[in-house]
Amino acid sequence: MLWYILVCYCPVFIIDYFKSCDQVAYKCVFDNNDLFEPIIHFQFSHFKIAWNAHVVPMALLYMLLGYIYRRTDVEQMINRGKNKLYLYCLILFVSIVPLFTTRLNLDMKIADYGLPFFSLISSVLISYGVMLISKLIVAYKIKVVLVYIGKASLVIMFLHQFFRETLPDLGIEKRPMRLILAIAIPTLIYFLFEKNRITRTCFLGK
Numbered sequence: 076m077l078w079y080i081l082v083c084y085c086p087v088f089i090i091d092y093f094k095s096c097d098q099v100a101y102k103c104v105f106d107n108n109d110l111f112e113p114i115i116h117f118q119f120s121h122f123k124i125a126w127n128a129h130v131v132p133m134a135l136l137y138m139l140l141g142y143i144y145r146r147t148d149v150e151q152m153i154n155r156g157k158n159k160l161y162l163y164c165l166i167l168f169v170s171i172v173p174l175f176t177t178r179l180n181l182d183m184k185i186a187d188y189g190l191p192f193f194s195l196i197s198s199v200l201i202s203y204g205v206m207l208i209s210k211l212i213v214a215y216k217i218k219v220v221l222v223y224i225g226k227a228s229l230v231i232m233f234l235h236q237f238f239r240e241t242l243p244d245l246g247i248e249k250r251p252m253r254l255i256l257a258i259a260i261p262t263l264i265y266f267l268f269e270k271n272r273i274t275r276t277c278f279l280g281k
Contacts, residue, residue: 078127079232082183085128086135090142130183140199166204169197224258227265230279234261 153159173179181187181194188194212218224231235257242253268274275281 078130078184081126081128082130082134085131086138089135090138127184127186130186133183133186133188136195137199162200162203166200169200170204172197224262227262230265230268231258231261234264 153162179189179194179197181189181198212221238260239253239257242248242256247253247256265279268278269281
């Protein structure tokens with residue numbers, strides 16, 4: 076599970092480093108479209124490095140796309156004319172396609188990036204779709220539960236696989252129930268750790 080820490084935080088450190096540099100260096104890196112070419116080329120290479128360090132460029136690419144989204148008027152472009160309807164149809168399409176083929180799936184854990192460019196674009200579109208659904212959920216009380224699960228996400232990330240694989244030995248073999256428990260048990264552990272000052276400091280870094 077330690078691969079997630081490296082892949083998640085290295086791009087953050089890289090971006091924060093350039094943010095701390097002078098504005099000339101900052102614009103040179105983040106406003107230069109040529110930066111994407113070597114990253115996109117690298118993501119489809121097949122060699123591997125310990126702790127999935129070879130996945131970092133791909134994670135950096137996604138964070139750069141998010142950075143561009145925040146700095147540009149993408150939302151205004153989407154809301155123009157029928158663009159929103161076209162976008163929703165496109166999101167629906169790329170969400171349905173994986174039901175018929177696994178070739179387009181994207182799994183960063185095993186550095187499987189699916190079909191070049193299509194999987195990249197579709198994953199960004201689906202992420203945007205999740206963001207839209209999240210905005211709708213805000214109006215409902217279930218958001219309280221989801222927000223708390225979000226706070227426990229790192230603990231869930233570290234422990235969910237352990238519970239998912241060991242629950243069948245306890246007689247719980249149905250996948251939906253294993254999924255629910257693999258989220259619920261680590262969330263409960265997070266809750267208990269948060270209540271104690273020692274465990275909160277040692278395991279949660281708070």
